[in-house]
Amino acid sequence: MQCDILADDRSHVFRSWSAQKGLSPLIVAGGSGSWFWDDKGRRYLDFCSQRVNLNLGHQHPRLVSAIREQAESMVTLSQIHATAPRSEAARLIAERTPGDLHKIFFTNSGTDAVEHAVRMARLHTGRHKVFTMHRSYHGSTGGSIVLTGDPRRWDSEPGMPGVVRFLGPYLYRTSFHATSDAEECERALAHLEELLMYECPSRVAAILLEPIVGSNGVLVPPGGYLEGVRKICDRHGIVMICDEVMSGFGRCGEWFAVNKWGVVPDLITFAKGVNSGYIPLGGIAISREIAETFADRPFPGGGTYFGHPLACATAVASIKAFEEESILDRVRRLGSDIFGPGLKALAKNHPSIGEIRGTGCFWALELVKNRQTREMLVPFNASGSDATPMKELEKACRERGLWVLTVGNRLHVCPPLIISDEDAQLGLSILNEALSVTDRYVT
Numbered sequence: 001m002q003c004d005i006l007a008d009d010r011s012h013v014f015r016s017w018s019a020q021k022g023l024s025p026l027i028v029a030g031g032s033g034s035w036f037w038d039d040k041g042r043r044y045l046d047f048c049s050q051r052v053n054l055n056l057g058h059q060h061p062r063l064v065s066a067i068r069e070q071a072e073s074m075v076t077l078s079q080i081h082a083t084a085p086r087s088e089a090a091r092l093i094a095e096r097t098p099g100d101l102h103k104i105f106f107t108n109s110g111t112d113a114v115e116h117a118v119r120m121a122r123l124h125t126g127r128h129k130v131f132t133m134h135r136s137y138h139g140s141t142g143g144s145i146v147l148t149g150d151p152r153r154w155d156s157e158p159g160m161p162g163v164v165r166f167l168g169p170y171l172y173r174t175s176f177h178a179t180s181d182a183e184e185c186e187r188a189l190a191h192l193e194e195l196l197m198y199e200c201p202s203r204v205a206a207i208l209l210e211p212i213v214g215s216n217g218v219l220v221p222p223g224g225y226l227e228g229v230r231k232i233c234d235r236h237g238i239v240m241i242c243d244e245v246m247s248g249f250g251r252c253g254e255w256f257a258v259n260k261w262g263v264v265p266d267l268i269t270f271a272k273g274v275n276s277g278y279i280p281l282g283g284i285a286i287s288r289e290i291a292e293t294f295a296d297r298p299f300p301g302g303g304t305y306f307g308h309p310l311a312c313a314t315a316v317a318s319i320k321a322f323e324e325e326s327i328l329d330r331v332r333r334l335g336s337d338i339f340g341p342g343l344k345a346l347a348k349n350h351p352s353i354g355e356i357r358g359t360g361c362f363w364a365l366e367l368v369k370n371r372q373t374r375e376m377l378v379p380f381n382a383s384g385s386d387a388t389p390m391k392e393l394e395k396a397c398r399e400r401g402l403w404v405l406t407v408g409n410r411l412h413v414c415p416p417l418i419i420s421d422e423d424a425q426l427g428l429s430i431l432n433e434a435l436s437v438t439d440r441y442v443t
Contacts, residue, residue, distance in 0.1 A: 005027050005039070006024075006025075006027060009025060010023070010024075016140070017152070026038050027039040029041075030058075030059075031046070031057075031058030031059055032057075032058050032059050033057045033058060033059075033416070033418060033419075033420075034046055034057055034058075034415055034416045034418065034419040034420070034423050035058070035423075036058055036403075042401070043401060044398070044401055044402065044403040045401060045402050045403065045415075045423055045426060045427050045430070046058070046403050046415065046416060047397075047402055047403060047404050047405075047413060047414070047415050047427045048403060048404055048405035048412060048413075048414050048415070049414050049415060049416050050277070051272075051277075051405075052214065052215075052246050052251070052272065052362075052405070052412070052414045053271075053272035053273060053276060053277040054276050054277060054416050055249055055250055055251065055272070055273035055276050055318075055327075055416060055417045056276045056318060056321060056322075056327075056416065056417065056418055057276070057416035057417075057418045057419075058416075060276070060278075060318075060321065060418070062317045062318075062320070062321045063275065063276065063278050063314050063317050063318060063321070064278075065317070066313045066314050066316065066317035067278060067279065067310055067313065067314055069313070070085060070309055070310050070313035070314075071310060074309055075309065075310065076305075076308060076309060076310070077309055078304075079106075079302060079306055079307055083309055083312075085309045085310075085312040085313035085315075085316055086106065086307045086309060086312045088312075088316050089104075089106075089312035089313075089315040089316050089319075090103075090104040090106070090312075092315070092316060092319045093270075093274070093283070093285065093315070093319070094285065096255040096256075096319070097255070097256065097268060097285040098256065098258060098259055098262075098263070098264045098265075099264030099287070100264075100287055100288045101264070101265075101266075101267075101268060101285035101286060101287050102286075102287075102288060102291070103285070103286040103288075103291040104283050104284070104285055104286070105120075105283055105284040105286060105299075105301075105306075106281065106282070106283045106306045106307035106311075106312070107271075107281075107282040107283055107284070107303065107306050108280045108281065108282060108303060108305055108306060108308075109139070109271050109280055109281075109282045110138075110139055110243070110245030110246075110269060110270070110271035110272065110282045111138070111139025111140055111141045111144040111145075111282075112139075112141070112282055112303065112306075113245065113269035113270065113271060113282040113283055113284050114138045114139050114143075114144040114147060114208070114241075114243060114245075114269050115139070115141055115142075115143045115144050116284060116301045117206075117208075117241050117267045117269050117284045118130055118143060118147065118205075118206060118208065118241070119300070119301055120239075120267060120284070120286070120290055120293075120294075120299070120301075121205045121206035121239035121241060121266075121267065121290075122205045122206070123293065123294075123299075123300075124205075124239060124289075124290050124293045125205045125206075125237065125238070125239060127202070127203050127204055127205035128161075128162040128203065128205060129162045129163075129164055129199060129203050129204045129205060130147065130162055130163055130164070130204070130205055130206045130207075130208055131164050131165070131166055131192070131195070131196070131199075131204060131206070131207045131208065131238075132147045132148075132149055132163060132164075132165055132166075132207075132208045132209070133149050133165065133166060133167070133168045133208075133209050133210070133213070134149040134150075134165050134166070134167050134168070135149055135150060135167075135168065135170065135213055135216040135217065135219065136148060136149035136150065136168075136209065136210055136213060136216060136243075137149075137150055137152065137210075137214065137215045137216060138208065138210075138243055139245075140152070142156075142159065142160065143159070143160045145159065146159030146160045146163055147160075147163055147208060149165050149216075150215075150216055151381045164195065164199050164204075166191060166192050166195050167188065167191060168188060168209065168213065168219065168221070168225075169181075169184045169185055169188040169219070169221050169222055169225050170184075170217070170219050171184045171222070172354070172355045172357075172366065172374070173374065175191075176188060176191065181222035181223070182222065182224075184222055185221075185222040185223070185224045185225045185228065188225060189225065189228040189229070189232070192207075192229070192232060193232060196232070196236065201236035201237075201238065202236070202237075204236065204238050205238070205239060206238060206239040206240070206241050206267075207229060207232070207233055207238055207239075207240055207241070208241040208243060209229065209241075209242065209243065210242070210243045210244075210246070210247060211226060211242050211243075211244065211247055211256075211257040211258045211260075211261075211263075212247045212252060212257045212359070212362065214245075214246035214247060214362075215246070215407050215412075216407070217357065217364050217366065217407075217408075217410055218357050218358045218362055218363055218364035218410075218412065219357065220357055220358065220359060221261075223261070226258065226261045226263045227261060227262075227263055229263075230263050230264070230265075233266075239266045239267060239290070240265040240266050240267075241265060241266065241267045241268075241269065242256075242257075242258050242263075242265040242267070242268050242269070243269050244256050244257060244258070244268050244269060244270050245269055245270060245271045245272055245282070246272055246362075247362065248268070248270045248272075248273055248274070249270065249272070249273030249274050249318075249322075250273060250322060250327050250328055250331055250360075250361075250417050251273055251331070251360060251361060251362045251414070251417070252331070252359050252360040252361075252362050253328055253331040253332035253335060253359065253360035253361075254328065254360075255328070256268060256270075260359075264287075265287075266286075266287045266289070266290055267284055267285065267286060267287065267290065268284065268285040269282070269283070269284050270282060270283055270284075270285065271283070273318075274315050274318065275311060275314040275315040275317075275318045276314075276318060278311075278314045279308060279310045279311035279314050280305075280308075280311060281308070281311035281312065281314070281315055325418070327417050327418070330417065330418075331360040331361050331417050332360060334360065334361055334417075334419070334421075334424060335358070335359050335360040335361065335362075338421060338424045338425065338428075339358070339360075339361065339363055339413065339424065339428075340358075342424075342425070342428040343356045343358075343363055343365065343413065343428070344356055346365070346428065346431060346432055346435065347365075349432060349435075350432075350435040350436075350438070350439050351371060351439055351442045352367050352368060352369075352377060352435060352438035352439045352441065352442050353365050353366070353367060353368075353435070354366045354367065354368035354371055354374055358413070361413075361414060361415055361416075361417050361419070362414055363412070363413040363414070364410045364411065364412050364413070365410060365411040365412075365413070366409060366410050367389075367390075367393075367409050367410065367411065367438050368409070368442075369441055369442055369443050370442065370443050375443075376408070376409040377389050377390065377409045377438060377441060378390055378408065378409050380408065381408070382408065382409075389437070389438055389441050390406045390408075390409065390411075390438075392437045392438075393406065393411065393434060393435070393437050393438050394406055396433070396434035396436075396437045397430060397431070397434045400430045400433060400434060401430070402427055402430040402431070402434070404431075411431075413427075413431075415427065
């Protein structure tokens, strides 16, 4: 039976973001909490929440029960009808968004949410240009992949017109010759203003950004940056869209990362942590002003399965579990007491760590060959033999029972938010052993 699983997978499953030849996926038999195990019983501590989506961990009993109970009463229903799980999920999410984002448009995923949010912004403003960051990821569908600012976009070009990219703050590899967070913030905002001037701000519908950049490095913006973008949008009548697909729903110790800076966007896209991906669900939180645009004018968007009752019932259960288990407080404490100090201690032990960045349960270790020159451990967009050091690090972690996510020259630490203190410390101790692999490449 085990051989059949792998044989059928290799014969018939076509995987995303992969060259298909030579793949040998792990056969996973089950999971619980922060752990999962393969068909041979080998256990792995999930230090990346699969794809940074499993915020409440594997097989959370409340979420599993919600799916079972909803399936017994109503499995699916068209969006044209009202149903309890969809209505309650929308209310619970709206009550936790900042400002007046009181309407919720449900989708199947984050990429769907981004596509529809940009459509809303364009229709609301009557403009077509969209500003989006380099070092960003917004999804893989036709429009969202073009809005993405990393190499995953390249093979999909040319694509949707009207996209203009700008550089966000990143002090460790500053493009603005800054020497402090304050300088980086000021110069990054000036750069954005200058590009807007060249592109004519009255033609720009939206500025789309991740409040904390996710898969491109867990880049936490300096204080004042998001506030500055909000002021720029207000001055020019531009819609501010915050992509919280990865950073939202507790990952940073807040319902939404923007809450850390008291910023209220016009649209927030979400997915992943809204129900930990137990049933596919994404969505957009919409401001009153933008919602009013479509009060008497149909919004031209949707999907057969958007707002699926099973998915929404799971979101309701997830939000209630967050409240009853004090997840946000727990994430803040994990970040301040365990991951922050623990990762900084690793940096003292390992010369291949150039910088530690993050908050809550959302961290990245930037790995380098030389701390003085900050040369990346592997080149930008490395593949093949160029990526060997990072592949060796992944292997060293997995041999020790730790499942990690690496992107470029970075190791991401994004465990389930329900991880125990003991398991968090265990993961850090395994990293301490595994990072000796990358230290060998330090010059």
